[in-house]
Amino acid sequence: MTKQTMFLGLLVLGRALKDLRVLLTVVLLAVSTTMPAYADNWVSVTGADRLHELVAGTTAEIELKDGVTAIGVYRADGTATMEAWGQTFLRTWEVIGDDQVCYSPVAAPGTECFTFEENLDAPGEYRIRHTETGEMTVVRIIGTDPKIASRDEVPDSDGGLGSPSVEEIAAQLSNPNNTMGTMSTQFDYIAFDGDLPGASSQSGFRAIFQPSLPYSLRPGMNLFVRPAIPIIFSQDVPAAGGFDSKGINLGDISFDASLAQGFPSGLVLIAGLVGTIPTATDDALGLNQWLLGPEVAIAKVQKWGVVGLLVTHQWDVAGDDSFSTSITAGQYFYAINLSNGWQINGAPTFSYNHNADSDNNFTFPLGVGVSKTTLIGVRPWKFGVQYWHYLASPDLFGPDWQIRLSVSPVVKLPW
Numbered sequence: 098m099t100k101q102t103m104f105l106g107l108l109v110l111g112r113a114l115k116d117l118r119v120l121l122t123v124v125l126l127a128v129s130t131t132m133p134a135y136a137d138n139w140v141s142v143t144g145a146d147r148l149h150e151l152v153a154g155t156t157a158e159i160e161l162k163d164g165v166t167a168i169g170v171y172r173a174d175g176t177a178t179m180e181a182w183g184q185t186f187l188r189t190w191e192v193i194g195d196d197q198v199c200y201s202p203v204a205a206p207g208t209e210c211f212t213f214e215e216n217l218d219a220p221g222e223y224r225i226r227h228t229e230t231g232e233m234t235v236v237r238i239i240g241t242d243p244k245i246a247s248r249d250e251v252p253d254s255d256g257g258l259g260s261p262s263v264e265e266i267a268a269q270l271s272n273p274n275n276t277m278g279t280m281s282t283q284f285d286y287i288a289f290d291g292d293l294p295g296a297s298s299q300s301g302f303r304a305i306f307q308p309s310l311p312y313s314l315r316p317g318m319n320l321f322v323r324p325a326i327p328i329i330f331s332q333d334v335p336a337a338g339g340f341d342s343k344g345i346n347l348g349d350i351s352f353d354a355s356l357a358q359g360f361p362s363g364l365v366l367i368a369g370l371v372g373t374i375p376t377a378t379d380d381a382l383g384l385n386q387w388l389l390g391p392e393v394a395i396a397k398v399q400k401w402g403v404v405g406l407l408v409t410h411q412w413d414v415a416g417d418d419s420f421s422t423s424i425t426a427g428q429y430f431y432a433i434n435l436s437n438g439w440q441i442n443g444a445p446t447f448s449y450n451h452n453a454d455s456d457n458n459f460t461f462p463l464g465v466g467v468s469k470t471t472l473i474g475v476r477p478w479k480f481g482v483q484y485w486h487y488l489a490s491p492d493l494f495g496p497d498w499q500i501r502l503s504v505s506p507v508v509k510l511p512w
Contacts, residue, residue: 139224142213145192149173151213151223152190152198155244157236157259165475165509167260179261182477183313183510184269184277186261197228200258205268205434206400211258225258263438266477267470270505271403271432271440273396274357274365276319277477278310281505289333290490290497297497299333299340303348310510317359321369324352334381335494341381349383350376353392353409367394371409375416386416388424402433402440423451438470445485457491462499477507 142148153173160166167181169188177188177200187203199210209227216222223246225234234257236246246259269275282304289299305327312320327348333340355369371392377383388411396405406429413422425448432442445464450457466483485499 138217139214140217141196142215142223143196145195148192148196148198148213151238152192152258155238155246157246159259169259171258179265181261182277182507183311184275186265186269198258202262202265202268202400204272204398204400205262205264207262207264207436209257209262227257263470263472263477264434264436266507267438267440267468267479268402268432268434270470270477270479270507271434271442272359272365272398273367273394273403273405273430274317274319274359274398276311276313276510278508278510279308279479279505280508281307281309281503283307284502285499287499288497289494291494292492293335293494295339296494299494301332302330303332304328304330310508312512314356319357320355321357321367322352322354324350326350329382332382336381343379343382346378346382348377350374355392355394357394359398363398365394365396365398365405367396367407368392371411373411384413384417384422386413386422388412388422389414396430400434402431402442404431405429421452425449425451432468440468440470442466442468442481443483443485445483453491457493457495459489460487460491460495461489462487462496466501468503473506479503479505479507481505 142151152171155171157169157171158166165182167179169177169179171177171190175189175191177190179186179188188200189203190198190200193199193210196212197210198213199208201208210229211225211227214224214226216224219237221239222235222237225236226232236259238244238246270277270279284304285302287301287303289301290297305325307323307325309321309323314320327350329343329346329348332343332346334343351371351373353369353371355367357365357367359365369392371390373384373386373388375383375385375387377385390409390411392407392409394405394407396403406427408425408427410425411422426446427448428444428446430442430444432440434440443464443466445462447461449459462485464483464485466481468479468481470477470479472478481501481503483501483503485501487496487498490496
């Protein structure tokens with residue numbers, strides 16, 4: 098072996114030892130959710146004071162796929178925060194009795210409790226058991242300031258001390274001021290009715306793609322810029338002598354740009370601009386006008402769910418000047434949190450055309466639906482279905498009832 102080879106080998110070995118020393122000071126190694134074969138000397142961690150000392154000041158980190166890390170911070174005052182997918186989930190935690198640590202989401206129902214066991218053969222290694230499901234998780238805690246707990250196993254939908262549950266994710270996705278990025282697609286089937294001959298036999302089918310990538314300006318205040326891109330697969334429209342059936346077309350793209358502010362009471366206030374761009378590829382499916390106007394919304398977020406109202410108004414500001422447009426529209430929305438990521442919810446839209454006659458100016462549905470938030474891999478997905486029944490609709494030709502299917506994956510924010 099030459100001196101040069103020996104020197105290079107020692108250099109590589111020295112750098113490897115340095116990297117290993119740094120790694121051991123900041124990372125804890127997790128094993129799996131099953132009991133390790135090498136460890137059989139586990140003893141229960143009991144005593145309220147000892148459990149409080151164990152959890153207080155601990156930062157739980159879990160590396161998820163796609164470069165996403167879930168980070169939970171448990172403070173000595175019984176408060177905690179969990180950050181994942183750009184969203185902060187608020188929690189409270191406490192020691193119950195002398196052998197359980199329990200956490201409760203602030204924005205979702207339910208309490209999850211865990212017991213702890215310590216491996217006497219491997220100091221710093223703990224086995225955490227969910228008291229209801231019996232799921233075991235083994236973590237290693239390294240360091241005292243800060244204490245860091247970590248695991249390699251990807252969490253499931255139940256969540257845990259180091260990751261949000263699907264109940265927490267579902268509740269936050271219903272919050273109009275949430276900071277999780279989504280790529281939502283809504284599929285609408287609409288049945289029509291009216292006084293025109295044959296109106297009750299007409300229908301339409303469309304998809305609306307609406308990405309949402311909120312930008313956090315400060316805690317509780319976020320900027321939203323959301324386009325809504327309609328793809329019309331089929332649409333029956335009134336024409337001379339009856340109805341025409343339109344094939345695949347692009348509709349008018351709408352958008353909104355708004356600021357949202359949340360308050361500790363759960364109140365959310367939103368204000369901004371809303372507009373419509375004349376992108377329809379068939380004149381019968383659009384207005385051929387540019388529209389612009391204000392939007393305001395108010396919502397109340399509680400542990401049981403959320404309820405709110407959005408109101409917009411748009412006037413024509415450019416485009417076809419042969420007629421004027423003045424439309425007040427909006428959406429009322431609600432969600433009731435259930436278990437396992439299920440919700441009862443609805444978000445019907447309504448409109449009032451100020452330039453139409455009194456028999457054809459108002460559209461208003463009642464809507465109800467269900468949704469399910471789940472993890473596919475480690476990515477949250479929200480699936481939903483709603484039924485709308487129109488209490489008010491234009492007499493000549495308008496919607497009678499509607500079914501909406503929605504698919505909304507959570508995506509990593511680019512900032």
